[in-house]
Amino acid sequence: MHPQNNVVLHVADVHKRFGGLHALADIDLQVEEGKTHAIIGPNGAGKSTLLNVIIGRLPPTSGAVIFDGTILTGKKPHEINQLGVARVFQTPEIFSDLSVLQNVMTPAFARRDGAFKINMFRQVDNEHEIREEAEAMLEDVGLISRREVHAGALSRGDKRRLELAMCLIQKPRLLLLDEPTAGMSRHDTNTTIELLKKIKARGMTKIIIEHDMHVVFSLADKISVLAGGRIIAEGLPEEVRGDPRVQEAYLGGAH
Amino acid sequence: MTSFMSRKDFILFAGFTIVVLLLPILAAPFGAAYPDLLQRFMIYGIFAVGFNILFGLTGYLSFGHAAFFGVGSYAAMWSFKLLSINALPALIFAVIIAGLFALAIGYVSLRRSGIYFSILTLAFAQMSYNLAYSVLTPITNGETGLRMTLQDPRALDRLFFEASPGAPVPSIFGMSLSGWNGFYFTALFMIATFFLAMRINNSPFGMMLKGIKSNQNRMNYTGFNTRPYTLTAFVISGMLAGLAGALLVVTDPLAGAERMRWTASGEVVLMTILGGVGTLVGPVIGAMMIKYFENIFSSFNANVLNNFYSFLPDGVREVMVTISSKFVGEGWHLSLGLIFVLIVMFLPGGVMEGVRRIAASFNRRANGNKAEARVATAPAE
Ligand SMILES: Nc1ncnc2c1ncn2[C@@H]1O[C@H](COP(=O)(O)OP(=O)(O)OP(=O)(O)O)[C@@H](O)[C@H]1O
Ligand SMILES: [Mg+2]
Numbered sequence: 001m002h003p004q005n006n007v008v009l010h011v012a013d014v015h016k017r018f019g020g021l022h023a024l025a026d027i028d029l030q031v032e033e034g035k036t037h038a039i040i041g042p043n044g045a046g047k048s049t050l051l052n053v054i055i056g057r058l059p060p061t062s063g064a065v066i067f068d069g070t071i072l073t074g075k076k077p078h079e080i081n082q083l084g085v086a087r088v089f090q091t092p093e094i095f096s097d098l099s100v101l102q103n104v105m106t107p108a109f110a111r112r113d114g115a116f117k118i119n120m121f122r123q124v125d126n127e128h129e130i131r132e133e134a135e136a137m138l139e140d141v142g143l144i145s146r147r148e149v150h151a152g153a154l155s156r157g158d159k160r161r162l163e164l165a166m167c168l169i170q171k172p173r174l175l176l177l178d179e180p181t182a183g184m185s186r187h188d189t190n191t192t193i194e195l196l197k198k199i200k201a202r203g204m205t206k207i208i209i210e211h212d213m214h215v216v217f218s219l220a221d222k223i224s225v226l227a228g229g230r231i232i233a234e235g236l237p238e239e240v241r242g243d244p245r246v247q248e249a250y251l252g253g254a255h
Numbered sequence: 256m257t258s259f260m261s262r263k264d265f266i267l268f269a270g271f272t273i274v275v276l277l278l279p280i281l282a283a284p285f286g287a288a289y290p291d292l293l294q295r296f297m298i299y300g301i302f303a304v305g306f307n308i309l310f311g312l313t314g315y316l317s318f319g320h321a322a323f324f325g326v327g328s329y330a331a332m333w334s335f336k337l338l339s340i341n342a343l344p345a346l347i348f349a350v351i352i353a354g355l356f357a358l359a360i361g362y363v364s365l366r367r368s369g370i371y372f373s374i375l376t377l378a379f380a381q382m383s384y385n386l387a388y389s390v391l392t393p394i395t396n397g398e399t400g401l402r403m404t405l406q407d408p409r410a411l412d413r414l415f416f417e418a419s420p421g422a423p424v425p426s427i428f429g430m431s432l433s434g435w436n437g438f439y440f441t442a443l444f445m446i447a448t449f450f451l452a453m454r455i456n457n458s459p460f461g462m463m464l465k466g467i468k469s470n471q472n473r474m475n476y477t478g479f480n481t482r483p484y485t486l487t488a489f490v491i492s493g494m495l496a497g498l499a500g501a502l503l504v505v506t507d508p509l510a511g512a513e514r515m516r517w518t519a520s521g522e523v524v525l526m527t528i529l530g531g532v533g534t535l536v537g538p539v540i541g542a543m544m545i546k547y548f549e550n551i552f553s554s555f556n557a558n559v560l561n562n563f564y565s566f567l568p569d570g571v572r573e574v575m576v577t578i579s580s581k582f583v584g585e586g587w588h589l590s591l592g593l594i595f596v597l598i599v600m601f602l603p604g605g606v607m608e609g610v611r612r613i614a615a616s617f618n619r620r621a622n623g624n625k626a627e628a629r630v631a632t633a634p635a636e
Contacts, residue, residue: 055476081478093476095469098462106466109459110478118487120460125261127459166477 008033008205009054009174014063016049016229023049025229027063031174036196036206038220038237040213042249045226047209048090051176054207055087056080067174078115084173088180090209092159094166096152100143103151104134104165111170134169141165142191157184161192168199175199177208181215193218217241225249264453271449271536275442279435285547290438291506292550296543297441298502301448303526303538305495308452309488310524311533312461314468315365318373318520319380322360323353323493325387325515327500329394332401332510335425339411340403342427342440342505346498353497354490361489365482368471380520387512400511425505437506444502445539448495453535455491464488496523518588525591529598531607540606545591552590555583 009031016024023046031037039047052058054065056077065072072080086107095103108130113119138144141161146154151162160180167175180196181189189212196219200206210216216223216237223240225233227249233240240246260268274281278296282288287296302324310316330352334345364375387395395401403423425432432440455461466474467481474481504510513519522545530541560576560583567575582590602609 057476076480077475078478078480081476087476093470093473095466095473097469098465102462102465106462106474107477109463113459115478115480116483118460120455120458122459123261123454123457124459124462125457166473170478 006033007031008068009207010066011050011054012064012066014050014053014060014065016046016053016058017061022229024053024060027229027231029224029231031205031207032222033205034200034203035221036200036208036219038216038223039207039209039226040211040216040223041226046229047226048178050226051087051178051207051209054080054176055085081110081170081172082115085176086167086170086172086174087176088160088163088167088178090178090182092156092163094151094159094163096150098151099147100138100149100151100154100162101131101134101147103162104137104169105130107166107170108133137165137169140168140195157188160184161188164192164195171204173205175204175206177206177210179209179211181210181212189215261457264457267535268450268453271539272446275446276439278442279438287547287550290435292546294438294441294502294506295546297438297445298499298506299523299526299542299546300445300539301441301502302496302499302523303530303542304445304448304452304535305492305499306523307492307527307532307534307538308455308495309485309492310527311538312456312464312468313485313488315368315485315489316373316524317364317376317489317492318517318524319360319364319376319378319383320492320496320523321515321517321519322380322383323357323496324500324503324519324523325383325510325512326356327353327497328504328510328514329387329401330497331501331504332403332508333394335403335409335423335504335508336401336407337410339409340423340425341411342425342432344411345425345505346444346501349497349501350494353500354494356497357490357493358486361486361493365485365489377517377520380515381517384512384515384517387515395510395512397512400509402509425508432505441502441506444498448498449535449539456535460484460487525595527605529595529605531605534605534607537605537607544606548591548594549587552583552587553585556580 007030009029011027011029014024014027015022027050029037029050039050041047049058053060054072056072056075056079060073063073067080067083067085070083072083072085075083095106098106105124105127112130135144135147138147141164143158143161143165146158151159154162160183164177164180177196181192184192193215196206196208200219206219208216208219220237223235223237224231225240225243225246232249233243233246235243275297278293279288282293287293302320306317306320327349330349331345334348338344338348360376360379364372364379367375388397405423407423409423427440430436463474463479463484466477466479467484471481500514503514526541526545527538528541529544530539531537557576557580560579561572564572564575564579580586582593598605604611
């Protein structure tokens with residue numbers, strides 16, 4: 001076993017039922033500080049549901065989520081984010097009506113000003129620091145040339161990169177990524193992998209859900225395999241790769 | 256100026272101020288250059304600009320803003336009756352009371368969004384209307400409406416002077432507010448309201464409100480507690496509605512319950528959409544257009560129509576007069592409905608979208624299709 005003394009996120013005995021469907025059963029997951037923890041599994045395994053429970057979008061039927069000693073269960077999504085948890089969604093959640101630059105500046109305000117502040121006497125044009133930070137962030141994800149474009153007009157892959165930038169600018173302690181490279185070209189996927197490696201070097205903890213095994217094996221320190229709402233295997237990438245149960249779940253679930 | 260206001264904003268604000276102050280001249284060709292109508296332009300302009308701070312920025316469509324307008328009217332009237340005929344305390348009092356009212360109604364209504372929010376605000380406004388009409392008659396004087404009388408206590412005034420003879424009328428520090436004074440007085444508040452709306456629109460707070468309109472979920476997962484943001488916008492727009500209601504009483508000292516009816520709430524929605532939701536000047540243009548056409552259409556009667564169609568043979572003329580008369584006078588709302596349908600069908604962004612399209616086509620002609628890309632990508636004002 002690996003030392004577990006620096007666990008930053010603990011999903012403890014979580015169950016989630018949707019009517020008769022047991023979407024998550026007996027989930028116990030520990031994520032270590034600074035590590036990238038991949039969650040893989042067939043469609044409908046419950047991966048996104050697990051992230052929904054962590055960020056407070058869905059309450060678990062039973063069990064709790066503990067982040068850095070704080071119980072997240074029962075807290076509101078904005079409180080959970082303010083504690084340092086950010087998420088990239090499976091279908092991009094961006095501000096389609098705002099410009100790309102405004103999309104990235106908005107989360108920067110949340111980090112600086114907190115959950116609520118009546119800052120109506122300042123002007124966005126004078127927020128040079130936030131603007132520069134947002135532009136640097138857009139530079140990192142390769143969207144700087146599109147900063148004045150309406151975010152709704154971006155391609156699917158660009159929307160994902162934008163959403164990633166929106167999360168990264170908050171410098172979260174825990175970043176949840178739900179299929180961050182789906183819909184991206186090979187080239188953009190590789191750029192994203194490089195970007196995620198770079199932030200890993202800065203010590204950000206990540207949970208990544210991904211179907212693309214190339215992405216998983218390039219980034220993951222540890223892999224949990226979810227099938228039918230249960231964790232059926234867990235371990236280092238090389239351990240999981242050879243596990244017969246995993247191959248069966250994938251072949252059985254996907255076909 | 257550079258750090259206080261960008262060049263673009265300064266030009267917009269200066270332009271707006273100049274146009275407003277020159278309205279007595281600019282409106283003359285339209286036959287609208289008289290204070291009674293122009294001050295209604297200003298008052299409903301304030302109402303619509305305030306409404307747009309809620310609807311245009313957050314996307315929450317209130318169908319009950321006439322309640323705050325009416326509350327502002329009553330509050331101002333009570334200030335005239337109890338305190339002083341000076342308009343200033345009346346306006347302050349009205350804005351505070353309307354703000355408190357908006358705080359209470361907004362607090363409850365904002366627990367829901369979309370159509371449920373709209374229905375809640377509508378229900379609260381209808382309740383307020385019914386209360387004003389019947390139960391609260393001692394405060395509102397019910398059907399007759401509330402006006403000033405010689406017997407009013409006017410405590411502040413009596414402290415300083417003997418009650419002046421004759422019927423009391425609102426004034427500002429002894430200066431009469433009738434005629435053109437009334438227009439310039441309301442124009443001042445219109446300009447101040449526009450300035451406030453502009454500042455909010457360009458502030459981080461305004462950007463948060465636009466974020467809520469665009470994707471409230473993302474705002475929550477981004478760490479914003481959206482409810483206090485929407486509530487603040489709601490209260491600000493309620494206070495401006497109260498200010499408008501009070502100004503109406505300043506210029507026309509009678510506060511009646513019909514100002515709180517759902518048709519009045521609907522009217523400010525129409526003004527905002529007609530002019531251009533979420534734009535700065537759009538609501539003012541919408542308010543002016545509706546008040547202008549109301550003025551024209553509702554003044555028509557069978558006589559005027561008969562004259563208008565006098566070139567037609569008798570039988571045809573009668574048919575035309577009968578048909579047209581449904582659209583004018585009391586029936587002018589029918590015309591308003593038609594205008595509205597046409598705008599929503601062909602210019603869903605309102606008059607401001609029309610302006611933008613025309614400007615874009617001029618640009619295109621001027622510098623090829625370079626401008627096209629710019630128009631397509633420019634975020635909405
Ligand atoms: N809000 C909900 N209400 C009812 N059922 C739900 C809800 N959310 C998810 N489910 C169901 O729970 C199961 C798990 O869904 P989930 O989205 O977590 O799967 P996933 O592992 O993310 O799949 P994919 O790889 O397709 O994204 C599915 O059967 C889904 O239909
Ligand atoms: Mg999923």
